[in-house]
Amino acid sequence: MSEPAISIRNLSKIFGKQAKKMLPLVHQGMDKETLLTRHDHAIGLQGINLDVEAGEIFVIMGLSGSGKSTLIRHFNRLIEPTEGQIDIKGTDITTLSRKQLEVFRQQHLSMVFQRFALLPHRNVLDNVAYGLEIQRIPKEQRLEKASYWLDRVGLTGYDRQYPNQLSGGQQQRVGLARALCTDADILLMDEAFSALDPLIRAEMQLQLKQLQKQLHKTIIFITHDLDEAITLGDRIAILKDGCLIQQGTPQQILQHPADDYVAAFVQHVRPDALHKAS
Ligand SMILES: Nc1ncnc2c1ncn2[C@@H]1O[C@H](COP(=O)(O)OP(=O)(O)OP(=O)(O)O)[C@@H](O)[C@H]1O
Ligand SMILES: [Mg+2]
Numbered sequence: 337m338s339e340p341a342i343s344i345r346n347l348s349k350i351f352g353k354q355a356k357k358m359l360p361l362v363h364q365g366m367d368k369e370t371l372l373t374r375h376d377h378a379i380g381l382q383g384i385n386l387d388v389e390a391g392e393i394f395v396i397m398g399l400s401g402s403g404k405s406t407l408i409r410h411f412n413r414l415i416e417p418t419e420g421q422i423d424i425k426g427t428d429i430t431t432l433s434r435k436q437l438e439v440f441r442q443q444h445l446s447m448v449f450q451r452f453a454l455l456p457h458r459n460v461l462d463n464v465a466y467g468l469e470i471q472r473i474p475k476e477q478r479l480e481k482a483s484y485w486l487d488r489v490g491l492t493g494y495d496r497q498y499p500n501q502l503s504g505g506q507q508q509r510v511g512l513a514r515a516l517c518t519d520a521d522i523l524l525m526d527e528a529f530s531a532l533d534p535l536i537r538a539e540m541q542l543q544l545k546q547l548q549k550q551l552h553k554t555i556i557f558i559t560h561d562l563d564e565a566i567t568l569g570d571r572i573a574i575l576k577d578g579c580l581i582q583q584g585t586p587q588q589i590l591q592h593p594a595d596d597y598v599a600a601f602v603q604h605v606r607p608d609a610l611h612k613a614s
Pocket of ligand 1: 351352378379398399400401402403404405406407560
């Protein structure tokens with residue numbers, strides 16, 4: 337089997353001024369609430385191990401505060417781990433200098449945010465081309481490429497519009513085109529569709545799946561919605577209080593929820609969710 341695209345080993349994140357000093361307490365089993373009340377430190381993640389295979393859509397889900405954003409932000413080191421190893425395509429990114437990390441991100445990682453994060457004073461085409469501009473790709477070339485990706489996400493003709501002239505769904509298409517435009521092979525999507533209304537959200541899910549059939553990117557997709565996780569995910573990982581409590585295919589999760597927490601999600605799944613996924 338080929339090497340995983342992302343491999344996380346013993347990753348823990350504690351928020352607070354003396355995070356490393358708190359590690360022994362956490363390893364001895366102190367829970368999140370106790371660490372917070374007694375020592376004023378928050379457990380973000382605890383002993384996470386996971387592998388993401390190249391070309392899969394790997395969904396991370398869990399309730400608010402379970403550590404989803406904290407985890408995905410380690411994948412491009414927007415957050416520094418308190419301990420543990422983060423291998424991406426065979427490189428332990430915790431060992432990279434700032435400069436090396438910048439280059440590594442440009443080559444391999446792009447992110448789509450929940451609130452779109454578009455640049456308001458640039459038109460749509462320049463927003464999509466932004467990542468290429470940072471890489472100093474000549475103007476003509478980058479605009480041509482941006483225009484191609486705008487077409488691919490269904491926004492032909494919107495080049496000269498500004499973000500505030502677009503609907504939420506259209507803005508997120510721009511966000512997606514911007515992420516795809518750099519050719520990064522790993523796409524990080526943190527609640528990328530959560531701000532959209534249900535119909536548009538379902539459309540975006542479908543479009544992402546269709547694009548993925550041709551692109552074969554490695555996609556990490558965060559959601560707190562199990563229907564969305566099942567629709568999109570080749571595999572799903574479930575977080576609770578910073579711990580990974582179950583990983584598996586949608587089918588495995590639905591049929592064998594690991595505990596009551598997972599079962600509570602499963603209970604609210606729409607009956608057609610698995611059918612829609614295939
Ligand atoms: N900068 C920070 N300082 C202190 N604690 C933090 C910080 N960022 C996150 N946390 C804590 O880490 C935990 C996980 O937060 P995180 O944002 O990863 O949750 P989430 O699963 O993404 O939630 P949501 O669904 O609401 O986005 C929370 O308990 C939070 O309080
Ligand atoms: Mg979050």
